[in-house]
Amino acid sequence: MSTSQGSAPHAGPEAAAAGSSAAPAVDPADQLARLGRSWVWLLGAAMATLVPGVMVLVWPEATLHVLAVLIGVYLLVIGGFRFVAVFGRDSDRVPGLIVAVLYVLGGVLCLRNPLQTIAVLSLIVGAVWLVSGIVTLYTAVATKNMPHRGIVMAVAALGIVAGIVVLALPTESARALTRLLGLWLVLLGLAETAVALAWRAALRRAGIAGRDVSGPGG
Numbered sequence: 001m002s003t004s005q006g007s008a009p010h011a012g013p014e015a016a017a018a019g020s021s022a023a024p025a026v027d028p029a030d031q032l033a034r035l036g037r038s039w040v041w042l043l044g045a046a047m048a049t050l051v052p053g054v055m056v057l058v059w060p061e062a063t064l065h066v067l068a069v070l071i072g073v074y075l076l077v078i079g080g081f082r083f084v085a086v087f088g089r090d091s092d093r094v095p096g097l098i099v100a101v102l103y104v105l106g107g108v109l110c111l112r113n114p115l116q117t118i119a120v121l122s123l124i125v126g127a128v129w130l131v132s133g134i135v136t137l138y139t140a141v142a143t144k145n146m147p148h149r150g151i152v153m154a155v156a157a158l159g160i161v162a163g164i165v166v167l168a169l170p171t172e173s174a175r176a177l178t179r180l181l182g183l184w185l186v187l188l189g190l191a192e193t194a195v196a197l198a199w200r201a202a203l204r205r206a207g208i209a210g211r212d213v214s215g216p217g218g
Contacts, residue, residue, distance in 0.1 A: 035084055039200035045081035046196050048074065050189025056182030060175060067178060068121055072110030074185070075128060079103030095135045102128055118177050122166050125181060129188075130163025148198040155191040162188065 035041055052074040056067065079100050086096035106128040110121060137156035140149050162184040169180065 035087075037203070039196050039203055041081065041084065042196035042199055043193065045078060045085070046189050046192035048077045048081060049185055049192055053182045053185025053187075053189055056178060056185065060178050060182070062178075064118060064121075067118075067181075068110050068113075071121060071125060071181070072107045075103045075107030075110060075125075077107075079107060095139045099132045099135050102131055122169075122177050122181065126163045126166035128163070129159045129184070130167065133157065133159030133161075133163060148195070148202060151195055151198050155188070155195055158188060158191050 052070055055070065056062070062070075079102075082096060082100040082103055086093045086100060106124050109124050133156045136159065137153060140146060140152040140156060143149065146152060166177075166180060166184065169177065
């Protein structure tokens, strides 16, 4: 009797340990997917585009070094936002990953040599915007069930136009190009804000979790 009574409390901790070990592990991919589907995350990416644009417009006399660092940080941050947003998509994630890598690569090139000319800086930003806009437009056209697909396509077209204009504009005036970069950053930031708000409306219509809704392209 005493032996059986002594073994009973010993089984309690083992059962508790077994129960705790059976708890479901947190999947990082699921966490990133939930974050990538959040409209707040998309709004954060829009603010990361809008704020540098406003800074460039209100501070056009900034040195080339400051401008290069600002643009480089902007590209890196947007690359991070785009990478997480990829996990919120249920369809092909390759185009989104390409865009994320492109932004990060552009940011590294800007920060690697902040004293490069405004022409090189514009070339990097213009190429990123152009390729990103093309990939995003392709994703929006290919994804039939994307909510507010027209808005996403319009933002992609705006990015394409921005890339073409920045790449094609003459580089004699650094001040003019600086203002142009700031203007396009503001326009893209406002357009991405519209996408984030439209995505919030889509999530509310789909339910609180919004798990059955595929994320915006790009």
